[in-house]
Amino acid sequence: MICADARARWAALKPPDPLGSELEAHVRNCSSCERLLEADRLVWRALGEWSAPPVSAGLLGRMEARLRPQPAQPMWFALAAACLALLGVSAGALLGGALQTHGSAQARAAATPSRSTEPSLQAAFTRYFDLAPARLLDGAYAELELLDRTP
């Protein structure tokens, strides 16, 4: 057994796991590995003294506040928002063909959520959860919301 193999095998063990005869024989005859393994045992023990502090009592409350549905906006607010949106669309329509076409193409590209922002997290997610069924709007919104939550 060469040193690299011995160290790879050791890395998968947790002291005081038994080394196994082959690894033990190598360590007996290799002072460099013996030194490293002794240091590793001490590191392992020192790490064991590191306990994390308790989580604060308010964590659940903060999460629940975040998940609580927001109260519905009053009717006048919705109407005002709709009027503003209409005004915006009208103004945009007046801006003219070429500029609008060019601009909207850029805007569409910029507004498209990038699934590559957090690819590993998305991959992990799909291992444990079913994807939203096709054409099910609330499922699709949930997916989008997950992407949007990526800070």
Next chain:
Amino acid sequence: MVVRAAQGLCSSADDAWLMTQIADGDHGAFAALVERYQQMVFALAYRHLGSRADAEDMAQETFVRLYQAAPRYRQAAPLRAYLLTITSRLCLNRSARAPRRREQGVDGSALEQFATVDAGPEQELLGRERALAVQRAVLALPDDQRLALLLFRFEGLSCEAVAEAMGKSVAAVTSLLWRARERLGHELEEFIGDDKTRKVLPARRFESLS
């Protein structure tokens, strides 16, 4: 909202049942699940990021994602593994975005965890110094080495499970683990070991802690 989750359910019970209840909008079930796993999630994030505030942010983000995904949870999937995976990925994202914070070291609360109640002043000094050195050395590891080590050492995961959580091959994880352990061995040479081999600590180091 009707609270249907029983207190003290945590023993053998079943995460899948809780997830079903959460999907039905049962906040009590969510609270029970958070209660069961919050310390695990927080501790992993805390050791990885070195800051209580960041770790609580990560824990909150992890559970909010879990809540939102509850309607689509597959019952066969192990929830603990999922939580460790999501926390790991979120921590890696966070530490990649804010590397400077990590270099500042752990926040003060961590040291309290090492205080030896029955030890004399000298032993306590040595313990605190060693504790700080261990934390600094772990936080100075590259992000992926640190995460592999934390999952392996503190969460009791096998190399295969660490590989699954990190989205890497088992060989890559074995290599990360060895490099992390070897580096810690060098970094901590003067702080660990028995009293005969350990160097005497200069007093000024301790003064800087208090």
